[in-house]
Amino acid sequence: MAAVESDDPAGPPRGRRWLGDLLLWGALSAPVAYAGVTPPYPRYAVPLLLGSLALLALAVAVGRRLPLAALVAVVFGSLVDGNFVFAIPVFSYLAGRRSAGAGRVAVLFGVIAVAGTALNLGLLGTGPATWFLLASVLLFAGVFPWLLGRLRRQQRALAEAGRRHAETEERERRAAVDRVRLRERARIAQEMHDSLGHDLSLIALRAAALELAADLPLAHRAAAGELRASVAAATDRLHEIIGVLREERSGSLRPADETVAELVCGARDAGMAVELRDGSAEVELPRLTAHTVHRVVREALTNAARYAPDAPVTVTVDRADGAVAVSVVNGPAPAGPLPGPASHGSGLLALRERVRLAGGVLDAGPRAGGFALSARLPLAGDDGRGVPGGVAEPATASGVVRSDATNAVRPGGPGGPVGEADDGGPDTGRPDRASEDRTGAAARRLRDARRRARRSLLVAFGAPAVLGLVLALVYYPLATAGAVLDRTGYERLRLGDTRDSLGLPERQADPPTADTPSGCEYYTDGNFPFAEPTWRLCFSDGRLASKERIAS
Template sequence: MAAVRLRWWRAGRPDSDGGSPDRRWVGDLLLWAAVSAPVAYAGVTPPYPRYAVPLLIGALSLLALAVTLGRRVPLTALVAVVLGSLLDGNFVFAIPVFSYLAGRRGTGTARAAAVFGGIAAGGSVLNLGLLGTEPATWFLLASVLLFAGVFPWLLGRHRRQQWALARAERRHAEAEERERRSAVDRIRLRERARIAQEMHDSLGHDLSLVALRAAALEVAPDLAPAHRAAAGELRASVAAVTERLREIIGVLRDERPGSLRPAGETVAELVDGARDAGLAVALRTAGDVDALPPLAAHTVHRLVREALTNAARYAPGAPVTVTVTRTGGEVAVGVVNGAPPAGPLPGPASPGTGLLALRERVRLAGGTLDAGPHQGGFAVTARLPLAADAADGPDTRPVPAAAPGRADAGPAAADGGAGLIGEPDGGLDPGRPGPASEDRPGEAERRLRDARRRVRRSLLTAFGAPTVLGLVLALVYYPLATAGAVLDRAGYERLQVGDRRDGLGLPRRQAAPPTADDPGGCEYYTDGNFPFAEPTWRLCFSDGRLVSKERIAR
């Protein structure tokens, strides 16, 4: 039921397509029935005009066309309804409906202004020029356009802005929640790294001293054989605990779950798996690389895996060479990929921290790592000591700073994206926020502010624009309608039947031309009633004398 309600709620959003086709069809049918009711009622009510049935069918068809066009081109549907009002005045009831829908369905402000301006200009030319409509009638029609057309469109636009604001608030809340989770993850990772460092620096050193003392006790000349065997067992146990501690520290330092290598997997098996996946990779080994100490073996495995993964991701199709060489008390590892045959991948460099994590892992194992562009491709090389694998503690030498375009910068910045870049999955650096995104809190906050500003602006426009336009119409029309045509009540009362017209001092022009049912010889003047300035007085003359005067009932 919740899923059904969600679909119906999403269907009503102004930025959706209106829901399922069945629901859109039902909604359009109901809309057509609602706007057709006034037209149909007038068409079936006597007296029936000539050609009543064809006119009714044409009017209903025009409304059906407007409803059909309303979803794709709502302004065109509005224009169709306005044109229909020239044939049937009952179309005026549909104008506010289609105006509201045009505003809610996201028509541009400039296009809507052009349409309303065109309707106003065309209507003015038609009524004042071709049909000779009275100014009061023109003013009434302009008011209808304003309050039945522009005002509903502004309300629909305001409603759409409210939906946009609600959507921005949801996105802002989601971004805040993501940022909160990200902050928790960063704190957790920093704490894990701090614990790992403390364990490595304190427990690792103490265990190394215990192992050293047990070894000294084991070789003491005056020790009984049983005690010597116990000292050897103690030294072996401390070495095993130290190795286990290093594995735990590696897990604590790892930023991604499941990053430990599969049990028993060798570098050769890792390379075979990559080759089976389609990577053109070759393995070259020298020395006994299958019998490395556990810490060194895990570090080598991690380095080769990361390099192969990123070479496959950022240099697809490029040949890769993996070299593992054991000489004396150290092991050298190298992973070199050539330039991708299709050229560098487009797009920005990854902001991942895989090389930084690898550098730190190699440093904790007592070795050094170097990574950077190499002959159009990318190369990762490392050297790890073997003799001090279990007891010497971390290498306290400072980590050399990466040159521009090398490990920390990512090869894509220096070599057009032809080699290794960061974590395969965009690893998280616990010391800094994640990559930029349009949904990050700062961007979501800006979108929310913009949405709120648009809602306030649309609300002010929805109520302010009709008021301003109404005042402009009144201030433009009223002076034109009343200029030289006002006869106040006092002047009207002074008029006496039988007085000659030339001596009455009447205004220089009439308020409106004579009507069709005018008996003839009558003139019309207004008392200045606002805003329509309709004719108020009717004065009738015969042979140049006033024969009657009366107030026109409204």
């Protein structure tokens, strides 16, 4: 029972919960208190009343966290005070609302039914009618209210699942619109690169040839040089425009002309233990390469601060063999990651795509209990991979990121995933697997909630039908077998006749009360469904002395 959880952990404010519990206790205590102060007073009336009120208060107090324990408490209370029967349907309903599963509740009702049957038919020796009355109380005051509460719980779960599913669909719709927009921007950038970029390159080549021609006047060669420089400047501007088109957002949050050193200084001022080893400080990097290096370092520092707070971080930027290499390494997190939503690993994929568009490769994964991210970017090239804004061929996972890098990027991993980007990157038009998984999970939750609600509704309507079948096919035949005296047979009975000559049924019905007069017998006329006693026949010296119909 301790494992049963409430249906609404957040719930209303604590003050409202206390007020609601106090009102519930007052309402359920009213019939118990009224019976305790109304004469005739039973023995030990005051202690019994105080104990009953305390038991109700305990049941209300634990009802939110342990709803089944509260139900058991009021069931035991009904053995001492019959007025607890008013509390049983209330706590049964609350158990249905607050209990997560049905297995323990079914076991509890089964134990109550078996124990009650053994107590009434075995120890107390009551008849089938009394047993059936108590079983009916268990069903109508226990099982049915619990089914109603469970149905209400699952209706709320269904509504919540529907709301989440609608939100997921809306997010996916917006994401689909964004993907279409970004694909179109990428297509325009590709066309500009393939057409204008090629034409400008040819113009620059011809201008360079004219600049070197020996048979042209000096003034014409100077003009050709100016033309070549203008074309080169136009090519750079075109590459910048292509880079903007390939950005996921039209702007950048990066301060203008901020260097990696300034970025590291800002992180150090914020309290991070960052060491910068910059071997390319004296080298002017191409615009797109510098921007990509800045983005890699920024995202790595951001995620190091989030997932590995207080861990030392080393930033290294080096230039060698016509390429620039950048790495960010952090040690293990001393205090664990900061609280926040779980990561889906999409930021690392976006950062990988950004590095790929700049012609580089990215590597990320755990290292010595911490996490390391490194990227290598070309400084120049004629295949588009080293040109700012150039289009790189899609790289395989083995050539860009180790196959385990994505799986290693998760909050709380060794040292924290410093390589995880939080704000996304360019969209390549490929389906987002994480979005598909979220959509599928929301749809599954909605289907499960609908299935549970249908099952509860079926049980709620099927239980009365099963009870009716039990009444008609099991209890009623047992209660009436050999004990039915119909009206015609009753009217033929004559006072003074001997009992043996009356032809009475073989079995008598259970008397309606315990203080039955001696010499009296009870029979039923077969009334459905309870087969209660209808006739009372009293005998004196073996002869019929009186007969009467018992008022129902």
